Amino acid sequence: MPPSLQRLIELAQSLEENLEQGHSPLEFDSIEQPFQLIAAGVEVWEQLYSPEVLRQLAETDPDTLDAWAIALSQTLQQQLTLLNTWIPHLSSLPVPHSLQQKLQSYYQDIAAISREKSQLLDSANMVLSREQELRRQGQELDQLKQTCQTLNRMEAELRTTDLGQLRQENQERSQALTPEYEQLQALEQEKAQLEADYAAIQQQRQRLEAEIQRLRSRRQQQDQQTAASSQDLIQLSQAERQRLSDLLASVLEDLEQERQDYQQVKGDLQGAIGQFNQYQEHTEAIRSHLKQHYQQNADLSQRLPVNRQTIDPLLQDIRQHLQQIDQELAIAQQHHAESQRKQSFNFSS
16 A cells, blocks of 8 residues: 555544544644645645556556546536635635735646646547547458458359259258258257246246245144144143042953952853753653654544543633744854854953
């Protein structure tokens, strides 16, 4: 960094600090600070824009040199405008006459430099405009020369070329390239179709990604709700476990008592089934005996003369009694079969 630029930064910071501390730039000790900034800026100009640098710009980058001249002219014009507002009031201010003369002389010098720079800028603009016009015309001339050379070369080629043969060659080449051209068009159509399919796939992918994101968010919410519900169930289970344990113990005691009652009823039922089987055996024996006796009576009634009016009612009563016994035996056998199909239940404590 140039020293003058560093000094310019320091002066600007000092002026800023004085303003922040409440010091007015119109005080005796600080009134010259703005002018010191301008002087430091001039030193920056002197170091950055030395005559050697300006000559180098004129040779390598004329446009940048023109920009420098325009900026200098605008700065001098600003200074001259400001001085135009100050100089008329110097005669009415208590400023020494010799100092007024120096300021007036400097003002005139700046005004003369400003006028000269303005004239130079005007001349430079005219020269620049003329130079651009000449360059444009030179480019047009180069293009015309190239066009002329191209035409001359084409004319020479046409003189030495058999146009008929050339047309025939072009036609043969066109016919030979027709299949390739058609294949190229087919490939271009296929490419366009592939690009459309790819765009559709990309859109579908975007929709699927959005749907997946939505489902993930929904699943996360469901997981959170499930976790909360599980925590509530765990707390409820811990609170209800003791009560259910007491209730379960009571139910188990009742089931144990019912199991014991069932075992007793089962034993009684087995005893009753045994008694029924004995009753069935006795009944079958009686039935067989009565049937045999009835058959003997029937045989005797056929061989012996009997009083039918007395015997037939007795036989009828015996038949009805045997039918009743058969019905009771059938019912008893049905109950016995159903009792055999009963499922047995085991209860454990």
